[in-house]
Amino acid sequence: MPPTDPPPPPVRVFLPDGQELRGLLHARGQFPRGGWMYWVALPMWADVPETETVEPREYRVWLTAEQARPIQGVSYDQVPTHPLQRQAPTTEGTDRWAWKVQRTGPGKDGRAHRFVVHVWDCPQAPADASELDVFSALEALAVPGAVACSECSADVALGPLT
Known part of the structure; x- marks a missing residue:
């Protein structure tokens, strides 16, 4: 049986309206100047129009240290950490973030x-x-x-x- 990776550790996620959720921390990224971002999965409900039902899905988003915070007593040693690079703005498409x-x-x-x-x-x-x-x-x-x-x-x- 092949070894399985440990599940991602939980983190506290703070929404703009003050609500607090639990997410799963999949990765950490650090910018050259020292800032950090966190790749967090949040459980959400999603509509399935074909079956007229609602099913659980995972939504992943990069968050800052103010938005995703550690939980006391949880180890984050196994979370992958990557350097993040700034990307030049793109001029392609109309949905760009510039x-x-x-x-x-x-x-x-x-x-x-x-x-x-x-x-x-x-x-x-x-x-x-x-x-x-x-x-x-x-x-x-x-x-x-x-x-x-x-x-x-x-x-x-x-x-x-x-």
């Missing part, structure tokens, strides 16, 4: 410039701005006073990742 940053002038109070992160095709995004990947967009949002545009739903897409 972002642009708009720099606005200083406010009336004389404070520093403010940054607004837009989806790449937002009408309010500067046409001549470079396109950024999601990780660079998140770095731009980390600047104090930076916001994600609500007109193009950048706030909906990036909000859970910040």
Whole structure:
């Protein structure tokens, strides 16, 4: 009988509305600058239109350390860990995740410039701005006073990742 891999260990997953779920940690990834992401499986229900039923399925998603947290007493030693590389933004297809940053002038109070992160095709995004990947967009949002545009739903897409 061939050896079987141990099952993935459980982790606590925090949803944007404050709910807490248990997921299974399949992998960890670390970026060159030290940031971590976690490949987590969550149990969900899915409609099966052909049979007019609902069945359990597994949904996998990359989460940050704020969204996926360890459970005390659980060993994560066997979880595969990989280096993560940033990928250049793509211009192919219409479902791409690319972002642009708009720099606005200083406010009336004389404070520093403010940054607004837009989806790449937002009408309010500067046409001549470079396109950024999601990780660079998140770095731009980390600047104090930076916001994600609500007109193009950048706030909906990036909000859970910040």
